[in-house]
Every structure is written in C-alpha cells, then in structure tokens.
Amino acid sequence: MHFIINGQNHALDLDSRTSLLDLVRDHLLLTGTKKGCNQGACGACTVLVDGERINSCLALAVQYQDRTITTIEGLVSANALHPLQQAFIEHDGFQCGYCTPGQICSAIGMMAEMEHGVPSAITADLAGETVQLTHDELRERMSGNLCRCGAHNGIIQAIQDSFAEGGDFKTNYPKEAAE
Template sequence: MSQTKDPHSTETSSETPVAEKPSRRRFLQSAAAAAAVTAAPHAHAQQSGAAAPATAAPPPAAAPLMPVRLAINGRPYELQLEARTTLLDALREYAGLTGTKKGCDRGQCGACTVIADGKRINSCLTLAVMHDGGSVTTVEGLAAGDTLSPIQQAFIVNDAFQCGYCTPGQLCSATALLDEFRAGDASAVTANVRARPPQLSDDEIRERMSGNICRCGAYPNIVAAVKAVAAKA
C-alpha cells in the first residue's frame, strides 16, 4: 500500500540537491580572471603612453672653436681648436706632426716632450691655447734640412734607441738639457748650485733626463750620447 506524501511536510527530501562548495582551484581561477580584467585598462593606458613619441633632448652644443697661432719648427700655423685641446693633440691631429708621441697621456713617460719657448715640457699636460703666439719645436724641427742635429747623430752613433717610440721625447729633452747646462742651470745632484759643473757627469745626465722613460732600457747609451755632445760643446 503506497503512502501519500504530505505536501505540507517540513522534512527535506533526500532527493533535494545540495549546493556544492567551491573548490580551491576554481577560486584561484576566478580570482586570477578578476585581476586580469581589472589590470587590462591600466595596461592599455601604459601601452598607449609608450606608443606616444617622446620628445628627444636636444644634443649638447659643440664647444666653440677658437684660433690658436703657433710657430712650430719655425713655420707659422693657425689652428682652429677647442679650448680643451692639448698641445699634444694639436700637434698630432691638427698640425699633422706625428713625430711627437702619445705615451701615457699623463705626463709620466716623457714621450710627448717638446720645446716650447725654449723650455722642455710635456705637451700632454698643457693646452694649446696657453701657447697662443708662442713657438714650439718638435722632433721634426731638430734637424737642419737633411743635416741631423748633433744629438740626433750621437743617438745613432751610440745606439741610444731600440723601438724608437720614446726617442722623439728623449731627443727634445736632451736638446733642451744641453741648453740648460750651458746656461748654468743646476739640477738636484749639482754639488754647488751657484756654479755650473765643469762637465756633465753621468749622474747629472741621469738626473736631468729622469723625466723620460725608455721601456727598452737603453739608458746607458742615452747617457753616452748626451755626454758625447756635451764634451764637444
């Protein structure tokens, strides 16, 4: 005999579906989708901003050129240079006199030695504009035409160079050294600074040439060359 189900009964039927609890994976998927939707307008705004052409900064203005007049090896030059151009670069790059060598470019090796207004200097440590109107002698100006100077001849006779890279500076320094000695200039090893030594000793020459480095180690022959010229003076 079948039983009639009371429609007003408060009992829950076992056949009534129960709400399923959301899984952890589905929750994470929903959260990721919501985050993507939220970030989409911001990403679009960023892309739109990147696509807009940026205003490029104007290039820095070039340093103005100024005329520098030099008498180099007895020949007049007028060079258009920046104020920061060293005398060494002016000689090599603008006057085309590459005999003067760039060694350390810090005033430590002496390869760039030239004679400026009668004084030997490291041309890498001075600006060309500082010598405007002055005279400069480089290794190209030591010879008289095809006739080598006495110190150049002595370097050859005494084999005072090997690779030759430091030789232009050595020659200019030795040339000025001989003039300084004849003028009575003392050195750090001169016994009596009030009187010129009767002759250039090896110690005098080494001290006076100490600003010029020879990486080949031809120092004894350099001393001999300078001493030979000084003895004839």
C-alpha cells in the first residue's frame, strides 16, 4: 500500500484491517496522534486527510491510500511551530497534553469546514451571515474533541486568537509527497 503522510511517501505491506491510527503510531512511529477511547468518541486520534479532520481510530488505512494525510508532526514547517500550536502554548491550551494533537488537527479542519460553508448547530446558514467565532460556536464545532483535564477555556482562547489573527491554516501542512 502507498501512503502520503506529512509530505513523505510510504510504501508498506499492511494487514487490510490496520487502522489509520495504528499505521501512523505503530508502523511509522509518529506517536503524536494519540489512541484515547479507540471508539471515535474522544478525538485524541484526529488527523487531517486532504485537509478534512477524521478520527483515525475508526478509519482503515487501506481507505486512505494515495491521499494526503497530515498528523500533528506534519504541521511544523521549517522547524517552526504551526501558529495554532504556538497559540496553545501561549494560552495554556493543555495540561497533560494528551488530547492536544487531536485538538489542534481538529481546529485546523474546523476552519476549513467553515471556509467551505459547513454549518453547525449554532450557525445554520453560513451563506447568509458572517460567523462569529464565539465561545459557544467554537465549543459546538470542537465538541468531538474532549479534554479530561479541563483545559477547554485555554483551547477555545487559543483557537479564537489564532483565527482572529488571520492565520492561514490550509497552507501550513504538506499537501503533496516529497519526490
């Protein structure tokens, strides 16, 4: 099987039942993506596939051959943290840090969803209005990512500040495999 993960090509011989999470953690040793509940309920395993957020514990790796997969490790560019990673540090958006990689990948995917007009339970029609990234709007859009430590206020603040600064979250991760 062939995978494009964090801009790198990987050819692997895998069991067809291998989850995307187990591929990145166990076969490629990219341990930033976490195995939390292994049932798709906590979001600790969130990665980006072609810019969309998914729970990698529920995805079979075989489904994502030749697609662009980005883990938390792939967000660093030129040895600099992604702006959202830096915002998490500045706003204490983590305590134990276990959920942080999934939170960050999910927030980046969430922004792409908003740019494509995906509504939430709070904002039903994005075509007719400008969405304000209020505390409630962000909590709704990030509700698939849980933090057991209680760092949600720092997480929401980091996301609000990053988006308010106009960070370009779509261009700060690898889109194509390196030759």
